[in-house]
Amino acid sequence: MAKRSYTKTPMREQAPEIRKHNFSEVALGYSLEEGQLEAARCLQCKNAPCIQNCPVMIDIPGFIKYIEAGDMQAAHEVLRKYTNLPAICGRVCPQEKQCEMTCRLGRSKKFEPVAIGKLERLVADWALQQPLEAVNNPKDKGKVAVIGSGPSGLTAAGDLAKLGYDVTIFEALHAAGGVLTYGIPEFRLPKEIVQKEIESIIAQGVTIETNVVVGKTITMAEIQADFDACYLAVGAGAPNFMGIPGTSLNGVYSSSEYLTRINLMKAYDFPNYDTPVQSSKNVVVIGGGNVAMDAARSAKRLGAENVAVIYRRSKEELPAREEEYHHSIEEGIHYHWLTNPIEYISDSRGKLKAVKCVKMTLGEPDESGRRRPEAICDSDFIVEADTAIEAIGQGSNRILLDTFEQLQLNQWGYIDANTSTGETNIPGVFAGGDIVTGAATVILAMGAGKIAATQIDSYIQNQKLHV
Numbered sequence: 001m002a003k004r005s006y007t008k009t010p011m012r013e014q015a016p017e018i019r020k021h022n023f024s025e026v027a028l029g030y031s032l033e034e035g036q037l038e039a040a041r042c043l044q045c046k047n048a049p050c051i052q053n054c055p056v057m058i059d060i061p062g063f064i065k066y067i068e069a070g071d072m073q074a075a076h077e078v079l080r081k082y083t084n085l086p087a088i089c090g091r092v093c094p095q096e097k098q099c100e101m102t103c104r105l106g107r108s109k110k111f112e113p114v115a116i117g118k119l120e121r122l123v124a125d126w127a128l129q130q131p132l133e134a135v136n137n138p139k140d141k142g143k144v145a146v147i148g149s150g151p152s153g154l155t156a157a158g159d160l161a162k163l164g165y166d167v168t169i170f171e172a173l174h175a176a177g178g179v180l181t182y183g184i185p186e187f188r189l190p191k192e193i194v195q196k197e198i199e200s201i202i203a204q205g206v207t208i209e210t211n212v213v214v215g216k217t218i219t220m221a222e223i224q225a226d227f228d229a230c231y232l233a234v235g236a237g238a239p240n241f242m243g244i245p246g247t248s249l250n251g252v253y254s255s256s257e258y259l260t261r262i263n264l265m266k267a268y269d270f271p272n273y274d275t276p277v278q279s280s281k282n283v284v285v286i287g288g289g290n291v292a293m294d295a296a297r298s299a300k301r302l303g304a305e306n307v308a309v310i311y312r313r314s315k316e317e318l319p320a321r322e323e324e325y326h327h328s329i330e331e332g333i334h335y336h337w338l339t340n341p342i343e344y345i346s347d348s349r350g351k352l353k354a355v356k357c358v359k360m361t362l363g364e365p366d367e368s369g370r371r372r373p374e375a376i377c378d379s380d381f382i383v384e385a386d387t388a389i390e391a392i393g394q395g396s397n398r399i400l401l402d403t404f405e406q407l408q409l410n411q412w413g414y415i416d417a418n419t420s421t422g423e424t425n426i427p428g429v430f431a432g433g434d435i436v437t438g439a440a441t442v443i444l445a446m447g448a449g450k451i452a453a454t455q456i457d458s459y460i461q462n463q464k465l466h467v
């Protein structure tokens with residue numbers, strides 16, 4: 001048997017000097033041979049810890065075993081039992097904090113964990129190249145409405161269709177996919193991949209109605225009257241703002257607006273798409289999560305000369321994935337650590353020309369367990385900027401919530417649902433994903449969708465027994 005390699009099989013990438021000028025995907029995927037090489041590193045553990053640490057409990061050794069044998073169809077059969085969106089998860093899931101973190105190979109200190117996400121992507125991409133077959137799922141078990149077409153809604157809808165339900169997704173935007181479509185940039189998650197995985201869910205018999213804002217276009221009362229149950233998966237898409245002087249200046253964006261213009265409205269493909277964003281020379285991005293990385297790297301690709309991330313803590317506390325940070329450094333993004341903006345400064349025409357910042361120091365831990373950033377007196381300094389993008393988190397979008405008064409919310413304004421069942425205070429109304437947990441991850445949103453699908457099934461079947 002070949003000696004097991006200590007390190008993961010590397011995935012080819014576009015070189016930084018080239019990719020920082022284009023929106024094509026950075027990571028280029030494994031060839032079958034590279035995948036087999038990596039799959040051969042898996043120990044095929046009994047009671048595999050990687051499975052326990054996957055929110056949708058994919059049989060990871062099961063699908064990896066088939067890759068090693070070169071049987072992609074069989075590997076795909078295993079994967080599809082657990083996930084409707086493997087090509088997406090293989091690209092954007094934080095595997096290093098989930099399955100790969102507990103991989104027994106990686107725990108031996110000498111070895112890196114198996115590259116589970118990259119292998120998932122290999123199988124999923126293979127599957128997307130096969131002809132799409134419409135599945136004739138029956139639709140006789142009942143009617144379910146899903147509000148929101150992000151990963152949570154799509155997962156619930158796909159699972160419910162497989163269980164025999166007539167499922168309609170209502171989506172406010174003109175394109176389905178939620179953050180996968182309007183938030184995560186093309187260079188990390190190509191929209192063609194998102195579209196194909198959505199098509200595979202439609203092929204299960206799911207109907208998607210776009211441009212329907214529930215709470216405006218139709219009401220929850222109408223939905224409750226027409227359907228046996230519904231799943232609220234409307235995400236946490238309302239941006240938080242710093243609220244500092246100058247926020248309304250021309251050139252100050254929320255990351256939601258900036259990324260939506262680029263991803264959904266294809267601003268990077270002007271003039272093919274007639275929705276440009278203003279061109280910038282000096283861009284600052286405020287925040288330290290994946291969203292901040294996405295905004296900074298997008299600004300670079302749109303041609304900004306200088307892009308800097310302003311983060312109020314130090315590099316050790318940066319919440320972004322290590323891989324995203326590393327990519328951003330390679331692409332020439334600068335960092336102002338322990339820094340906080342306190343004012344946007346205008347030119348004579350109401351346009352942003354600079355950001356006034358203060359230096360910070362880390363004090364005692366706060367309620368999140370991280371050391372609290374505190375401003376240092378008289379430490380102001382100016383960063384020149386014609387564009388500032390705030391990426392400091394999102395909250396619940398109120399459009400549906402404000403028109404559905406019976407629905408119980410928690411103290412943070414998210415839906416107060418039982419996370420083990422998806423049940424809300426209203427019988428037949430389930431909820432999950434970011435609108436329950438607050439901004440989280442794709443795989444957690446999918447996990448909530450899976451739970452909701454089984455619970456909705458039990459709820460509807462129980463209702464029928466008691467009619």
Ligand code: FAD
Nearest residue numbers: 148150151152172178179214234235433434440441442445
């Ligand atoms: P969403 O994806 O937000 O979808 C909700 C959908 O509901 C939207 O399409 C919205 O238009 C629709 N909607 C809202 N209100 C209504 C209404 N009234 N009527 C009809 N439709 C409505 N997670 C990762 O795991 N890895 C990453 O790399 C990563 N990167 C990210 C980058 C960015 C820029 C952002 C913003 C998030 C990122 N996340 C990442 C987080 C992840 O995308 C979210 O946790 C996930 O998308 C939540 O899924 P969801 O289905 O709950 O909601």
Ligand code: SF4
Nearest residue numbers: 042043045050103104
């Ligand atoms: Fe393979 Fe690692 Fe899972 Fe063990 S823990 S089965 S080595 S991926």
